[in-house]
Amino acid sequence: MHPAAIAFQDPARLRSRCETAGVSRQTRRPGHDAAAVLPDGAWQPLSDGCPERFAPGVLTRDSGLVELFRLPGSVFDLRALTTLVYGLGDPIPVTLGEACDAPGLPVTHLNPASGLRSGLHVDNHQNLPYADRETARRRLCVNLGPGSRYLLLSDTDIKSVCRTVHDRYEDHRPATSDLRRYVALQRPLRVLRLRIDPGEGWLAPTAVLPYDESTDGQAEHSVTVSWLGRWGRGVLGPLI
Template identity: 70%
Template sequence: MHPAAIAFRDPAALHARCEIAGIRRLAIEPGYETCAVLPDGHWEPLPDGYPERFAPSIFSRDSGLIELFRLPETVTGRDALTALVGTLGDPVPVTLGETDDPPGEPTTHLSADTGLRPGLHVDNHQNLPYAARETARRRLCVNLGPGSRHLLLADTDIKSICRTLHDRYETHHPRTNDLRFFVTLRRPLRVLRLRIDPGEGWFAPTAVLPYDESTEGQDQPSATASWLGHWERGVFGPLI
């Protein structure tokens, strides 16, 4: 199973802002899609030696990398942020808009199709098949504050999940239902929770790695702005 590939320099810094938990599958719960997969809420520190499991290898593509960053101090408003994104290397980034989330939400994303929370999910803006999945744009998300929030990441990618489930996975179009079926079969899956403070952001391959965001345990709301694009690694200095 392929784990998340997280760019970090200092294992202690990753330990300080990352926790891990198991998952639970909802049956029918108001506000959530049927069979949505959520963290089970039993958050623990990363076990000793665990950061190295998520270290990128020489085979890790830029398109598959998770990077945390802090915005430059000169970026002080929405217009400046939008202008900055336009300089990061993708001439036509896709704007995904902004969200404004209250505190205390185990997951924050809403499905445009259903108006419900999907729980851990994969993005399908490009609807790429298995073989082309790793060419998808990465998601860029910035926490606009005022509160902190968390990025949730499954520790197994959707391509590995599809290889487990499907005989003809090479022509399959991965989707969130594959993750839900994987969990229904009681296959092992865990979730990472990475703290993202105001003025910080992340890049992640959300078409490949199941994810969501959370404001659980926070006492302030937080807003985000997000884009999709083809960005090389290291366009910001590393945060951890």
Template identity: 70%
Template structure:
């Protein structure tokens, strides 16, 4: 049986993680307007994260900085997009990759779209570097900040793309992990759980999005929210922990 590796989340207080996190399942959609065929979406079976679950996401002894999920609150000195960009430039990566801003209306089950087609991707992995299976763990993490005015949710698969590739490919060592692998995994009726984690205005996250399928959601919110994102090689602990 293939071993599935869950997300590795940095947190101090299990109760604080539970307060802002729900867990649910996923399904694929077909011929749904606005979505790519086969896109993986939450199945709306959200439940509170059980009290015994946070321990499953505690980083292991060998969790690399590049594989860690961290949540943070922006310093009070960051008051606009310019000061945020200046902060990112000071975090230790001399060449962070800006991904721009998004402005998402409320009520979106997933927010990320394919630039060329405008279609929603659903849960996906970032492939800006298109690293092969053997090097995937060295990919840059994505830093994303919610600039408000509304809250939003980060959606995370609890199974990484390398584990998924070991399930769907006979010769997984030579593959380049892709969102299509996640979709094939669901097509094989393999179980997948999603975490939905609330991110309020002024809060942000660092996630290995080339390894862990993810998206964002504004479902259930009353206000739109703007995000700004970068890719970079950053050490853990650059910000004080949010939870």
């Protein structure tokens, strides 16, 4: 299994804002897709040696890296943020728009086809096949506040999932349904929860690594804005 590759400089900083839990498959949860995969809520801190498991390897591509960042002090509104994003190296990033999420949501993302919450899922804007999956654009998301929120990440990528649930995975186009089947087969899966405060953001390979966001336990709503693009590592200063 290939875990999330998270860029961090200090394991203690990662542990201070990251927890882990198991997952459950929701078959009749109101407002959610049938069989949506959600954290089971039994959050635990990372063990002392756990951060090293998520450290990027020498073969980790920029497109496969999870990075947390804090916005520069000069970025104080959406116009300035958009200008910043267009200067990061991809001349034509794809705008995914804004979302405003109420507090107390275990997962936030909505399935546009059903209007229901997706649970852990993979982005399929490019709908790339298994062999080309790592070439997908990364997602950049910024929390504009006023509340904090969480980035949820599966500890297993969708290609590993596909190798488990399909005999002929080489020609398959990975999808969220593969993750749901994997969980239904009771294969091992855990989710990481990384706190993202107002003015902070993340880059992640969301076409490869199942993810969602959460406002669970927060007292205020939060607004996010997101793009897809091809950005090198370290284009924004590291947060951890």
